[in-house]
Amino acid sequence: MSxxxxxxxxxxxxxxxxxxxAVGVTSELPARSPKPHIIFILADDLGxxxxxxxxxxxxxxxxxxxxxxGIVLDQSYVQPLCTPTRxxxxxxxxxxxxxxxxxxxxxxxxxxLTLNATLLPEALKEAGYSTHAVGKWHLxxxxxxxxxxxRGFDTFFGYYNGGEDHYFHSLGTKWRGTIDExxxxxxYDFRNNIDVDLSVNGTYDTDAYSSHIEDLLSTRNPEDxxxxxxxxxxxHTPLQVxxxxxxxxxxxxxxxRETVLAMSWAMDDAVGRVVNAxxxxxxxxxxxxIFSSDNGGHQSGANNWPLRxxxxxxxxxxxxxxxxxxxxxxxxxxxxxxxxVHVTDWYATLVGLAGxxxxxxxxxxxxxxxxxxxxxxxxxxxxxxxxxxxxPDNTTQLKAALRKGDYKMIVGDPGDGSWTLPPEGFDTExxxxxxxxLDDNPSLVGIRLFNVIxxxxxxxxxxxxxYDIVEDMLADLLIELLPTRPCRLTTKRPQQQPEVFRGRxxxxxxxxxxxxxRTLLLLT
Numbered sequence: 001m002s003x004x005x006x007x008x009x010x011x012x013x014x015x016x017x018x019x020x021x022a023v024g025v026t027s028e029l030p031a032r033s034p035k036p037h038i039i040f041i042l043a044d045d046l047g048x049x050x051x052x053x054x055x056x057x058x059x060x061x062x063x064x065x066x067x068x069x070g071i072v073l074d075q076s077y078v079q080p081l082c083t084p085t086r087x088x089x090x091x092x093x094x095x096x097x098x099x100x101x102x103x104x105x106x107x108x109x110x111x112x113l114t115l116n117a118t119l120l121p122e123a124l125k126e127a128g129y130s131t132h133a134v135g136k137w138h139l140x141x142x143x144x145x146x147x148x149x150x151r152g153f154d155t156f157f158g159y160y161n162g163g164e165d166h167y168f169h170s171l172g173t174k175w176r177g178t179i180d181e182x183x184x185x186x187x188y189d190f191r192n193n194i195d196v197d198l199s200v201n202g203t204y205d206t207d208a209y210s211s212h213i214e215d216l217l218s219t220r221n222p223e224d225x226x227x228x229x230x231x232x233x234x235x236h237t238p239l240q241v242x243x244x245x246x247x248x249x250x251x252x253x254x255x256x257r258e259t260v261l262a263m264s265w266a267m268d269d270a271v272g273r274v275v276n277a278x279x280x281x282x283x284x285x286x287x288x289x290i291f292s293s294d295n296g297g298h299q300s301g302a303n304n305w306p307l308r309x310x311x312x313x314x315x316x317x318x319x320x321x322x323x324x325x326x327x328x329x330x331x332x333x334x335x336x337x338x339x340x341v342h343v344t345d346w347y348a349t350l351v352g353l354a355g356x357x358x359x360x361x362x363x364x365x366x367x368x369x370x371x372x373x374x375x376x377x378x379x380x381x382x383x384x385x386x387x388x389x390x391x392p393d394n395t396t397q398l399k400a401a402l403r404k405g406d407y408k409m410i411v412g413d414p415g416d417g418s419w420t421l422p423p424e425g426f427d428t429e430x431x432x433x434x435x436x437x438l439d440d441n442p443s444l445v446g447i448r449l450f451n452v453i454x455x456x457x458x459x460x461x462x463x464x465x466x467y468d469i470v471e472d473m474l475a476d477l478l479i480e481l482l483p484t485r486p487c488r489l490t491t492k493r494p495q496q497q498p499e500v501f502r503g504r505x506x507x508x509x510x511x512x513x514x515x516x517x518r519t520l521l522l523l524t
Contacts, residue, residue: 035354036286036329037226038129038287038288038350038354039289041292042085042293043291043293044233044235044293045235046267046293046297047235048296048303050264050297050302052064055422057425058261059248060264062268062275063268066289069326069333070324070330071324071325071330071337072335072337073323073324073325074336075339076321077342077343077382077384077403078321079294079295079343079385080312080384081295081312082295083105083139083162084385085294085343090113090121090139091120091347092344092345092346092348093117094386095385105140112140121133122152123351124152124350124351127357129225129227130220130224131229132153133157134158135157136158136159136231138160138161157191157192158231161189163233166233169201188201205233206267207270210269210270213228213274213277217277217280222283236298239260245266252423254301256301257301260302287328288326289325289326289327291323291324292321292323293321296310296315298310299420303420304317307458308417308457309418315415315417315458316456316457330372331373339371339377340380341371342364342379344362344363344364345364345366345367352366353368383401383403384403385400385401386400386477387400388400399414399415402477403452404472404473406454407469409463409474414448417440439460441461444464448463
């Protein structure tokens with residue numbers, strides 16, 4: 001090991017011992033009148049190349065129109081997985097500051113999104129909004145305190161877990177064929193507020209969701225400000241879709257890819273129905289619509305071309321999401337923004353639009369003026385993630401990444417960094433030029449450095465050419481950050497799994513835990 005390598009190993013050791021989180025910046029904006037309706041549409045596992053403004057062979061015409069007539073977000077970042085992104089969105093905090101940086105919440109884990117945070121719907125309710133969640137939750141349900149209608153949402157129509165049968169809304173046997181021996185939790189999982197809703201059993205989820213939103217909009221006063229959080233399951237596994245959607249893609253010859261593109265089209269139809277309902281009920285003219293994926297596309301048919309990596313990785317393909325802002329209220333539309341946006345920013349941005357109060361401990365920035373009026377961007381850096389789930393003394397297991405200006409530094413193993421070629425082919429013949437060259441040897445003690453503006457595909461590791469930049473970015477992690485909160489890893493114990501009552505998953509602790517004072521420790 002060279003002296004330079006030993007130098008960075010020492011720095012890395014201190015980094016592991018001093019992992020921390022940047023102090024958030026809040027902005028108090030004057031209340032806008034009238035307060036706009038806020039519609040946040042979150043797709044699930046949608047890849048960079050699964051939308052028509054990145055891939056003309058995808059069929060997403062409604063999303064395409066909204067993006068083209070709005071602001072396309074070309075540098076919008078999320079977390080690598082479902083639960084961490086949803087945690088960051090609804091708290092405005094980096095997941096590693098609240099113990100949600102490692103993995104997803106499984107159905108048997110007796111924990112959830114920290115109760116020691118004011119969630120986005122709670123802040124918007126304080127600002128005078130009605131709040132509605134439709135679709136996927138995936139932030140815990142071992143106790144009612146973790147469920148949506150106890151976390152600031154006036155209504156909830158959807159499911160608690162991370163993925164289920166798109167038609168029968170069951171976790172486990174319906175689409176896996178057998179009980180998952182690891183999770184050992186299965187049953188029907190669909191709620192209307194806190195009540196089990198059997199009326200949608202057999203209905204494809206995008207149809208159920210869009211019908212519910214149409215009914216919701218038709219029964220409310222458009223003069224009253226509304227926050228609608230529409231968290232689709234599309235295009236998360238299982239890969240299921242009504243057959244008519246697959247017909248335009250039969251030429252591909254890859255069943256998984258055909259189904260994913262068909263699911264993207266079905267999702268697009270649901271978004272179109274929601275927008276039409278906004279217009280028909282008088283909500284649209286005072287609405288702001290934000291669209292994003294929760295992470296990169298999965299490896300079962302989704303595609304992040306030409307970005308490297310996929311869901312679960314710290315590569316661009318796992319963390320850079322297709323997204324846009326659309327609104328009749330925008331002063332300028334029809335352009336692509338290269339401003340740096342992180343999922344934690346939406347909390348401060350949306351609460352600012354509502355004239356509400358942003359908690360002091362959030363990590364995001366109010367991006368509205370920068371994105372819509374050309375003001376200087378408030379964000380020039382962000383932390384992709386810091387994950388050291390095996391403890392601060394285990395330097396070999398640290399996984400972290402930082403963006404600063406044009407540069408991205410990765411420490412440790414970022415996950416699978418392969419590229420997936422689109423089976424549907426390309427519109428140009430020379431798109432593969434240069435992809436046979438790759439200089440990505442992390443010889444500098446597990447540190448990689450990329451210029452993701454010049455090299456968005458992360459093909460050339462330049463860490464050894466820029467010791468000064470690496471040293472500067474390591475110093476940022478050392479000096480500007482406070483210790484992280486340990487990962488909320490919990491042992492999956494049968495006595496703590498959600499009850500299955502008459503085939504339905506119930507968000508309550510079983511009798512062996514009731515009355516136990518330690519139960520409260522599991523809930524905070």
